[in-house]
Amino acid sequence: MPFWRAQKQCPSGALQRLVRGSGALTLWLSVASTAVQAADVPEVRLYRYIDSRGVTVIDRLGVPAEYVAKGYEVLNARGRVVQVIPPAPTAEQIREAEAARVQAEANAKLLSLYGSVEEVDRVKTRKLAELDTLIDVAQGNIQGLANQQRSLQGQAADQERAGRPVPQAIIEQLDDLRSQQQKLQADIAGYQAARTRAEADFAADRVRVQQLTR
Secondary structure (H helix, E strand, O other), X not given: OOHHHHHHHOOHHHHHHHHHHHHHHHHHHHHHHHHHHHHHXXXXXXXXXXXXXXXXXXXXXXXXXXXXXXXXXXXXXOXXXXXXXXXXXXXXXXXXXXXXXXXXXXXXXXXXXXOOHHHHHHHHHHHHHHHHHHHXXXXXXXXXXXXXXXXXXXXXXXXXXXXXXXXXXXXXXXXXXXHHHHHHHHHHHHHHHHHHHHHHHHHHHHHHHHHHOO
């Protein structure tokens, strides 16, 4: 049936509803199309930074490489700040942060060893006693070697008084005794140095633990 005839046969109320429906559909399609197009367009971003002359610059292309380390702000299309990039830390700030990190680790380790200054004192007493024992043992061994040395020297003197050469075995034993004595003397010096260091270390630890547990 021709379209113009269908229009004639359609009641006027139905025709008006058809026209209104077509208009609403057209409007909806228009709005939807606009929304899709808006979604496809990336949101505008502006970048605000300070250049070498101290002038504040707003640029949509980004921040030049030479100014990135100084920090900048990201703005939306309405000029609202949406992101702040802080300045890069200076060499001094990096050193200070590293020193603070190392100190924090040292503090945590110290507190894991000692819960109070009294505990520091107890451990110090025990450690110094251990070193004193090692020193005493080494000194006792030196005394024992000295006794052996005097005995062998007496035997060597007897041989010489008798007009006989000192046996090679006695000479070698005396050399070995002297070598052992030298080693023990070095050990004692090491123990004494360790004792001095331990006293200083425990004193520093005591002060630090006292500060951290106040």
